[in-house]
Amino acid sequence: MGTGENVARLKEAYHQWHTSKGGSVAAWLDLMADNVSVRSLANGGPGAEFTQEIRSKAEFKRYFDGLLTDWEMIHYTTGQFIAEGDWVAMRGSTGWKNRATGRVVDTPKADFWKFRDGKVVEFHEFYDTAALFNAAGR
Secondary structure, eight states: OOHHHHHHHHHHHHHHHHHTTSOOHHHHHHHEEEEEEEEETTTTOTTOGGGSOBOSHHHHHHHHHHHHHHEEEEEEEEEEEEEETTEEEEEEEEEEEETTTOOEEEEEEEEEEEEETTEEEEEEEEOOHHHHHHHTTO
């Protein structure tokens, strides 16, 4: 797949993610290679244990289970997509409500995706971890 196809597939997955308020996990998992590497800025910190480093599609499913158990999506808004070779970056924002504390986090978001043979092999996400930990009550 080419860069344009990778961007189009990501745009569709983000659209489904936003409109379903997190109900479209399967769309993300369909994009992933079995041995996907995932890094999240919170890195498994208190209140965000689901963000620990991931090394497989099965572990990525665990990430979504933890996220959607602890948090309710308010929005996931995409902005710019920048692509070069196998890499696609998305700059946007996202808002979530912690189910235990009722606190809301709304943060800028940057996601970096690496594709190989039409599948995602690396994903890195960046956001305001201080706001996330505060909303989680940590």
